[in-house]
Amino acid sequence: MLKTRIITALIMAPIAIGGIFFLPPFEFALFTGAMIALGAWEWANMSGIEGQPGRVSYAIGVAVLMALISQLDVPSVAVLWLAFAWWLVCFWLVSRYPAGSESWGAVPVRAIMGLFVLLPAWVGLNHLRTGAVQFGEVSDSLLVILYIFLMVWVADIGAYFAGKAFGKAKLAPKVSPGKSWAGVWGGFVAVGILALVASYLAEANTQQTMLLLVASLFTGLVSVLGDLLESMLKRFRGIKDSSQLLPGHGGIMDRIDSLTAAIPVFALIITLLGWLSTAASVSV
DSSP: OHHHHHHHHHHHHHHHHHHHHSSOHHHHHHHHHHHHHHHHHHHHHHHTOOSHHHHHHHHHHHHHHHHHHHHTTOBHHHHHHHHHHHHHHHHHHHHHTTTTHHHHOSHHHHHHHHHHHHHHHHHHHHHHHTSEEOBTTBOOHHHHHHHHHHHHHHHHHHHHHHHHHHOOSEEETTTEEEEEHHHHHHHHHHHHHHHHHHHHHTTOOHHHHHHHHHHHHHHHHHHHHHHHHHHHHHHHHTOSSSOSSBTTTBOHHHHHHHHHHHHHHHHHHHHHTTSEEOOSBOOO
16 A cells, blocks of 8 residues: 555656646646546545546536636636635534534535535636735745645644644544544644744745734634545545545545645635735636
């Protein structure tokens, strides 16, 4: 299993890095759109759509919606606000599980839930990619995307080690038995350190540093919701992984569940703070 995980990582890492950090905006939109479409194929299964024709149709539908968002000049900030509201709803859904599952357990409802997860993540990525950033001495939007990825990764690492050492009190045992409150706090500490280091490297002033710290901690909290939401749907569906697309790693959604929550929320926050300015709509 470990050998398979390593081989898959060695193959996928260069593809992901190249697609996200070295493509111009239009090709970036296509690449990230393809990743979201694959995630949609997996989400269809989590929704209860078992047959391949239905899963493929759902993925195509999500791809068409991404194209429409782009071509119809849908305001990106409006989509990000929608995502913010959605993750507040998710907090309520996850905190009540298994109570309340009758309200969202139907296949069409779970399929619609996927739109609120996947589409804003794509919009947020492209909002960041095409935007003009100014934080301290940093003016490269790709560095902001890298920061979001690092934020989620260090949160996972901090949560893993803190949970392993101190994880007795469970966070949401009916949703994800392995997660603990100690893991949450460990992730917060790791994200806080990352925010302070990033601010120092960017030569940010004190106000910017404090705002980035708060924004990062809040985004880290929301990223936990992204993970818990997928865990809740998989538990309800009775499956372990979103798919087997990535041998040894599960599916794409298993790797990006936290990012789908973190990306739109952080993009919205730094836009409201005035650190990111971009076109009013998604246009690729």
